[in-house]
Amino acid sequence: MGNIMDKSKGAGEPVNQDAFIFWKMLKKTYDDPEKLLDHFNSFMVDQQKNLQKMDDDEDNVDSRSGGSVTESPNLHIPTNPQNSSNGKNSNGTSGGENSDSNYVVIGQIASKGDNKLIASPTHSSKISFAYTENPQTEQLNQTMLQTINCKLQLIPPELNHFTLNLDNHVFSERLFLSICATIINNNKNYQNRHLATTLKESPITTVKKKKIQQEIDQFIQQYYFTLTKLSLKKTMLSHRSVEALSQALAMNRSIVELDLGGNELECRGVALLLSGIRENKTITRLNLSDVRAYDEGAFMISAYLMATKSIRIIDLSSNHISEKGFEALKQAASRNIHIQSIYLYENNIDQPKLHSLQSILTRNTCVQGVIDHLLDQIPWNRKIKNRLQSFKKSVMQTRTNSTLNISQEDERTPLFRLLSKQSQLQLNAGANGTPSHTIPESESTRFKVGKSETIGKRPTMEDRMVTYGSYRGDTESELFAIFDGHGGRAASDYAADNINRILSEHLQQQKTPEEAFKLTFTQINTQLTPWPFIGTTAACAYIHKSHVYIANVGDSRVVLGRMVKQTPIVHENNDNDQDNTQTTTTTTTTTSNETKVTIQTKRLTFDHRPVEDSERSRITNAGGTVLNGRVNGMLAVSRALGDSFLTPYVIPEPYQSSFEITSEDKFLILACDGVWDLISDEEAVLIVSKISDPEKSSETLRDLAFNMGSTDNISVMVVKLNDY
Structure with a gap:
């Protein structure tokens, strides 16, 4: 007997259940452009543009006000959309940045006597996509939606996950932000997937057949999909699109491989991307080849690699990285044993230096292999897990005098880290070797x-x-x-x-x-x-x-x-270099x-x-x-x-x-x-x-x-x- 999702599928829709849920959520998000940006935090790339546009429009506000300005509700300033042309993306721009000609800036008059347009407090750095795209852009979006649907229909129904390959396609920002918003909406349900398993496998008899179509949207909101790979090679992403993707990846727990090769991200785009994936815990393979990162981007990536515990393989080929950026990446690899491969083909780095990095990566691979082998030999059955939790609690009870008391994280802390923290108690030991207690605060008698x-x-x-x-x-x-x-x-x-x-x-x-x-x-x-x-x-x-x-x-x-x-x-002033x-x-x-x-x-x-x-x-x-x-x-x-x-x-x-x-x-x-x-x-x-x-x-x-x-x-x- 099929389940609810099977009965609601129509002709021309994906047969894989995860792909079907993604498709339904994407269509619903795309068809409601006025609420699209509610899924995101304010975009940093828009803040400077909004301020510049407000300065440019200040004189226009003065002329329309007739010399006297009174408080007014939100003021919408429409702009004329421009047609796309060859060599440009759907927003009328080429390369990494998009024009603001297709957007509406939302603002309001500041106050009496101050003819200045300021951003609305609820959308201080957001752009409204409502009713601003031209017919050519809408036609491109519909074509891309059909392409995505065709790709999803090719996914076998027996798989419990799917991959999305959108290489060499050009997106309008509205469509790409709809994809990112779909991932954001799914993140919460995916994190609660163990609670949603029963619902996802509910038989058709649990819901009356005549109500399925009426309640399908409600069920979609409670289901989740498992997207494991996202490939976006040479898709001409704008900085706003990269930031939207960054926000989508921050809390995602299913994507393990991300491919952004061939996009002209430059240093600014790399910084926007890393701000989100720094919080991601599942991406193990990352392709940033030919994104024009240069040495500045390599510095940011190396700082990220020092902190991450998930990345195993990263491709930084063709990024014009010199020896200075290479040294930063080498230092990151030496400090993080989880990194096993860094591809640096076609960069400005001498071959002998690449050999020195290879020895570090070989060491990391061996160490990680030994750790994985030891963990595989341990029979992680339920009884051992229960004993481990009991032992953790006993360890935590002996740490009552520890100054580094992070009780909220103890339940998620691996055993070897708890033991390491316990050994650090000697840091607080006095001369007699006994742990010193925190000295209570006291009031001053003078002040x-x-x-x-x-x-x-x-x-x-x-x-x-x-x-x-x-x-x-x-x-x-x-x-x-x-x-x-x-x-x-x-x-x-x-x-x-x-x-x-x-x-x-x-x-x-x-x-x-x-x-x-x-x-x-x-x-x-x-x-x-x-x-x-x-x-x-x-x-x-x-x-x-x-x-x-x-x-x-x-x-x-x-x-x-x-x-x-x-x-x-x-x-x-005191004698000091910074007086x-x-x-x-x-x-x-x-x-x-x-x-x-x-x-x-x-x-x-x-x-x-x-x-x-x-x-x-x-x-x-x-x-x-x-x-x-x-x-x-x-x-x-x-x-x-x-x-x-x-x-x-x-x-x-x-x-x-x-x-x-x-x-x-x-x-x-x-x-x-x-x-x-x-x-x-x-x-x-x-x-x-x-x-x-x-x-x-x-x-x-x-x-x-x-x-x-x-x-x-x-x-x-x-x-x-x-x-x-």
């Missing part, structure tokens, strides 16, 4: 401190703040610190839980605070080395009597707020009796970002590169604790400064980049200066950053040094 934080729009909270009053038993010493983790919260947790103990040990050895901070950061970084893909920024303030010592790595900041009556007094970043600005206000007060702002830290000239030079001199504002195209900060996979480009050496507290120094603000990306130092100091309660002022900064659109975790600490 009032306010702390506020929120997870914001992130799925997890990776920030940590700690305050230690009466530090080291001294009522005239305090330690304040803030950490912004990335790759999980393990690194920030470890740093926050151990900085008290490690810094104290170095201070007890008669080290100066500057030396102690440098040694502390180095020690924490070393202890995080076994976990190469986690890291954290750090911003610390150690106060001893009236002297303040500041140290930071990354882009978390410490800012000093001062109030000076009449004549402002500015502290001298020019510590600028002091003033804002003059008046009190009720007209007494002039100058509010001064001084940044005490340095933002370690790859775009800074000094940091860029250091990275390039070490053999790394800065791509898209990131170290090797991966990390947005150039100094951090952890991130050992980017050593020696990312280092833990802190920037340091110090000053003596005077009566004019009123407060310190410690905050992560979730605040500073949207609020300037001067704005933050001005806000805090008007609120005497540090708890309320920290909450105000936190809420302001969130309301301004911060998408990161937000953490703020305000330390009140003197009354104001």
Whole structure:
């Protein structure tokens, strides 16, 4: 007896069940263009184009408004579609970029007196495809749909998966985005496929025959298809299409082979693609031959290869890669034993150097073969799995004092990694060999401190703040610190839980605070080395009597707020290579009796970002590169604790400064980049200066950053040094 899907198939449709589900979902998605972009996140490639178009249309808005502008609903600006011609794709362009002539930009008038077109907040960087394609493009789309249908009909019905080969075909963006949206819609059902198995095999008797056609769309939404290979050679993909494909692949768990050879992706397209497949766990074969990657693309690909555990074979032939890009790929292969083949034919690389890479790949293949053989010899039956889970729980119970406690991941952690984590307990052992416990935080007896934080729009909270009053038993010493983790919260947790103990040990050895901070950061970084893909920024303030010592790595900041009556007094800058970043600005206000007060702002830290000239030079001199504002195209900060996979480009050496507290120094603000990306130092100091309660002022900064659109975790600490 057949199932529901068999009874709903008509003539001229795929006979393979997975192919049939894909075809039905694709047709439904394509026939509803107005909702097409709802399946995607906003496209980065559209943001710059929208801003440029808004500037170009500003004068037109002025002329249509007749000199007076009032608030109006969304304004649709139609454009004239252009016919496609020979040598061009369906959007009227050749090569990798598409013209905007076929699209409608959606926006609205900003406000009275401001004749400026701004993007709609719900579609700030999206393009509407509704009713904008010309007849020639629609005819091309229908022809391509028929071609796809014919290919799907050739798939044998007995297979429980299918492959999609669309080589040497040209797509309009609407059709290609429909394919990507179909994959995105399927990803959720595929991840829940074990729950959907019963439904997929439901017999025809479970549903009345007369209702099958009426309810087929409802069943399609609950079914899934298994697509294992996607081949898109020489399909002239635009950057927007590549980004749509990247979003589709990010959460896909069925595709194991992806072929994009012959597409002129260039460095920008490679970056867009890697942003999605970096999260993919199933692709083992990747063809990026003849995509014009050059050395910059090779740097980004090598950074991706260092992190991935799924890729086994990658083809980078005919990409104009020189020896500099080759060295980056070689380093990636030496660090990742999962990579077994890298094809580099027809690149600018000497043959002897290729032989050196071959030896590394041979080693990887042998090691991986031994591991696979050992795993194949183990009888993974249900009883052993149950015993393994029980053993995991017992291992986790012995790790209650572990500073790297990642309980949410323990159930998915392989046994050998759990045992490795257990062995790392010795990192926290004191001189007597017993594990040291986390030192509890304590309040300061001299300064009032306010702390506020929120997870914001992130799925997890990776920030940590700690305050230690009466530090080291001294009522005239305090330690304040803030950490912004990335790759999980393990690194920030470890740093926050151990900085008290490690810094104290170095201070007890008669080290100066500057030396102690440098040694502390180095020690924490070393202890995080076994976990190469986690890291954290750090911003610390150690106060001893009236002297303040500041140290930071990354882009978390410490800012000093001062109030000076009449004549402002500015502290001298510390001797440091980056002193020019510590600028002091003033804002003059008046009190009720007209007494002039100058509010001064001084940044005490340095933002370690790859775009800074000094940091860029250091990275390039070490053999790394800065791509898209990131170290090797991966990390947005150039100094951090952890991130050992980017050593020696990312280092833990802190920037340091110090000053003596005077009566004019009123407060310190410690905050992560979730605040500073949207609020300037001067704005933050001005806000805090008007609120005497540090708890309320920290909450105000936190809420302001969130309301301004911060998408990161937000953490703020305000330390009140003197009354104001």
